[in-house]
Amino acid sequence: MRYIRLGSSGLKVSRLALGCMSYGEPGLGTHPWSLPESESLPFVAQALDLGINFFDTANIYSLGTSEEFLGRALRKLTRREDVVVATKVYEKMTDNPLSGGLSRSAILRELDASLQRLGTDYIDLYIVHRWDYETPVEETMEALHDVVRAGKVRYIGASSMHAWQFAKAQHTADLHGWTRFVSMQNHYNLLNREEEREMLPFCRAEGVGVTPWSPLARGLLARPWDTESARTAGDPIQERFYGPTERADRAVAGVVEEIAAERGVPMAQVALAWLLGRPAVTAPLVGATRAVHLQxxxxxxxxxxxxxxxxxxxAPYVPHAVVEYV
Incomplete structure (x- = not known):
């Protein structure tokens, strides 16, 4: 394993992060393909054995049970100070009108709930999952600064927003002397490269680490195009992200398959090698539901x-319409 600083921060992470969206109680939330706890634990153990020290989850994943599974696994398998734990805030956890968003109230409430589920007294990287169009950015950034000052959070990150929004948040922090975001977790892979226009150059200029999610395009870059899995069969988001550009995306995946065959390696290795070679990328989030995925x-x-x-x-890539991550 190789390790790298997360942007210009002092936090050192493995060049791959284990994305834990696949681990959580299957009957809860919007991920029916998630794995129960007994089947999740081996993947955390395998990641640690491979030298991965960076684990990413979110409060919304399987309605909190992903955090619970990860927290129990890490307490059983390693020392807290030896790993970097990231989780997220924004999504509604209940139907209550106070739930969700990035208000001061929501951040303080959801952070304490995440700490309890993870069984830890601090989060290494606390990520705003989406942009909150209803809360002033000043309120959000001050609340995040306060939880860092309180010692409950070490660093803060952002995810899936427009570059102008990210720039506005960073500028707001600078104006008030508040904590800046050290990372951007965005949608970036061979099938969707729109982040190369604005977000990635901004992150490089500002010393922000980039931790892309869905590096294999929800599995489309890991197997021949028409192959189905349990996840693709029940994943409406895949159609929203990649359905409108299927012809061009299929061509890109075809080249991945060709080069993989020429190299004698799985398609996933080729797609990830391309992403790891992008100058802005720090550590892609890799999901795993089979041992070979992490290998x-x-x-x-x-x-x-x-x-x-x-x-x-x-070469086969064509521009994609902007996806609103709401």
Whole structure:
């Protein structure tokens, strides 16, 4: 495993993070394909054995049970000070009108709930899951600064927003001397490269670490295009993200398959090797529901693509419409 600073912060993370959206009580939330606790624990153990020290979850994943599973696994398998735990806030946890968003009230309430579920007294990286159009950014940034000052959070990050929104949040923090975001967790992979226009250059200029989610495009870059899985069969988000550009996306995936065959490696290694080679990327979030998923991800760290292969992978891409992450 290799380790790298998260942006310009002093936090050192593995070059891969284990995304824990796949681990949680299957009957709760919007992820019916998630794994129960007994099946989740081995993946946390495997990640630790492979040198991964960066674990990412969210309060909304399986309505909090992902945090519970991860917290219990880490307490059983390692020391708290040896791992970086990230979780998120924004989504509604109940139907109550006070639930959700990035108000001061919501941040303080949901942070305490996440700490309890994770069984820890601090979060290494606390991430705002989405942009809150209803709460003044000043209120959000001051509340985040306060939880850092209180010692409940070490660093703060953001996820899936427009570049102008991220810039506004950082500027607001600077104006008041508040804590800045050190990371951006965005949608970035070979099938969706729109972040290359504004967000990634801004992150590089500002020293912000980038931890892309869905590096394999919800599995579309990990297997031949028409192959179905339990997740694709019950994943309406996949159609929203990639359905309108299926023809071009299929062509990109086809090149991934060709190069994988030429190299004698799985498709996932090729797609991840491309992403790991992007200059702004710190640590992609890798999901795993089979042992080979993490093995392939770690192997991608040693796969160096030739410039001609990179050009082939990027050539079929066409612009994608902006996805509103609400």
């Amino acid at each position: 392939d991800a770690v192997a991608a760290l040693d796969l160096e693509l030739e410039p001609s292969e990179v050009a082939r992978l990027e």
